Amino acid sequence: MASNAAMPFWRAAGMTYITYSNICANMVRNCLKEPHRSEALNREQVHFVVSKWANGKPQKATIRSDTGEE
Incomplete structure (x- = not known):
């Protein structure tokens, strides 16, 4: 039980640190007022x-984005 007490809550929730960090960053961006919000997004x-x-040899390069646009 002592080892569970020292465990970070994000790990206890079954998340990776990157997932936890992304959730926190999205929450902060959504709390910003305009125009800072749109700049952060x-x-x-x-x-x-x-x-x-x-x-x-590399073939033709394709520019991609995280939104699925090409």
Whole structure:
């Protein structure tokens, strides 16, 4: 029982720290007043490039985002 008392509550709830951190960040962003809220929501978006490789060389790159847009 002593080991459970020292366990972080996010782990006791069955979450990873990243999941807990993302939930907290979303709550903070949603509590902000405009225009800070929209600025924070824009910064939250992630964009990245995906390249398939064939014969040791990258093929055409595709720009992706976390919203599913291409």
